Amino acid sequence: MMKYCALLRPHANSRYQAETLKLARAELTALLEKGECRADVRCEKRAGCDWLSFEAEALTADQRTLAALGAHLYLLFQEAEDGAMVPLLGQKEAYLESDLPLVLKYKGKTNETFTSFMMNLALCASNYGAGEMLTVLDPMCGRGTTAFIALNRGWNALAFDQDAAAVEEAEKYFKKYLEYHRVKHTFIEKSMTANGKQAAKLRSFQFAKTPELFKAGDTRALTMGALPAANLGQIYxxxxxxxxxxxxxxGVQHAPGGGRKAPSLEDMLYEALPVWVDLLHTGGAMALSFNVNTLKPEMVRGMMAEVGLDVVDGAAYEGLEHWVEQAITRDVAVAVRRF
Ligand SMILES: C[S@@+](CC[C@H](N)C(=O)[O-])C[C@H]1O[C@@H](n2cnc3c(N)ncnc32)[C@H](O)[C@@H]1O
Known part of the structure; x- marks a missing residue:
């Protein structure tokens, strides 16, 4: 058996940092399990830093590839018998530049590490492999954090939000980003109609990491649009x-309608979930995070089960509730479309 230690990325807010240790542990457990490595991952403090440690047979190339997706991972070391730490890997290299989801700052942005963590839970729960060409949908994308993280994994992204200004800002930012980094791309706008009326204007970017890949047609795509989440079935x-x-x-600052509290969050989810399930390929998975003060975890999981999803449980998918800020305690529910 080998001993492994993962040094975690620090977070500026120490209370949040303490809270996210359990997320980091769950994430590494899920990623290792996805690679068929069952390990007892433990949290440790060494030299004043937060680490995760586990013992396992020598990690295979596939298991290393999965571990490198870890959102909380800074560096993974192998610990030698004399206690020396041999660096094994850091995070997987970004398809574009690692700052793509970081540069745009705004109120209400979802933490990038947390978003990447959710994507890992969804991936691990799904029947799909990290090396496959996947498409990730965020039906409430704000200014696109989820989409930018998906693109940096070399996947395609679909990003929608009912807030047209937010979608437009994300689109402008991405366009500038591609231009600034001289990434070869095309951009098209297309009006989609439903029942004879315009349902949404779709904005699509097609791009590739290098001009050679672009020329060879090995491209990635980002499609965005302003649309209420329950209306996505009109265009897909x-x-x-x-x-x-x-x-x-x-339901605090992002309430539909801009109110302080959102009594309609439950209704909104009730309306949107059946639509979202139909957009998932069989074997696909969904990870949703929410404020437990405005949406009850058992209700969210119950609604997911009601629309035919298989809600995932087990060590990596339970006990994920964590403090974010006053009035926001967040949880994550993960579910798979089996059929
Ligand atoms: C927590 S924010 C998501 C932030 C996003 N992850 C980001 O980093 O920019 C929730 C988003 O849901 C959107 N939203 C609320 N109700 C919606 C609805 N019915 N349909 C689509 N989007 C909705 C809001 O406009 C807001 O952008």
């Missing part, structure tokens, strides 16, 4: 993604 008539990852409105 069949499954269009393998993963759905979304940070739902907290």
């Amino acid at each position: 008539k069949k499954p269009c993604c393998q993963l759905i990852v979304s940070d739902l409105p907290y």
Whole structure:
């Protein structure tokens, strides 16, 4: 058996940092399990830093690839018998640049590490592999954090929000980003109609990491639009993604209609979930985060089960409730479309 230690990325807020240790542990457990490595991952403090440690047979190439997706991971070491730490890997290299989801700052942005963590839980719960060409949908994308993280994994992204200004800002930011980094791309706008009326204007980017890949047609795509989440079925008539990852409105500052509290969050989810399920390919999975002060965890999981999803449980998917800020305690529910 080998001993492994993962040094975790620090977070500026120490209370949040303490809270996210359990998320980091769950994430590494899920990623190792996905690679068929069952390990007892433990949290440790060494030299004043937070670490995760586990013992396992020598990690295979596939298991290392999965571990490198870890959102909380800074560096993974192998610990030699004399206690020396041998660096094994850091985070997987970004398809574009690692700062893509970081540069745009705004109130209400979902933490990038947390978003990437949710994407990992959805991936691990799904029947799909990290090396497959996946499409990730965020039906409540704000200014696109989920989409940018998916693109940096070399996947495609679909990003929608009812807030047209937020979608437009994300689109402008991405366009500038591609231009600034001289990434070869095309951009098209297309009006989609439903029942004879315009349902949404779709904005699509097609791009590739290098001009050679672009020329060879080895491209990635980001499609965005302003649309209420329950209306996505108007433009997608069949499954269009393998993963759905979304940070739902907290009912505090992002309430539909801009109110302070959102009594309608439950109704909104009740209306949207059946639509989202139809957009997931069989074997695909959904990870939704929400404020437990405005949406009850058992109700969210119950609604997921009601629309035919298999809600995932087990060590990596339970006990994920964590403090974010005053009035926001967040939880994550993960479910798979089996049929
Ligand atoms: C917590 S924020 C998501 C932030 C996003 N992850 C980001 O980092 O920019 C929730 C988002 O849900 C959107 N939203 C609320 N109700 C919606 C609905 N019915 N349909 C679509 N989007 C909705 C809000 O406009 C807001 O952008």
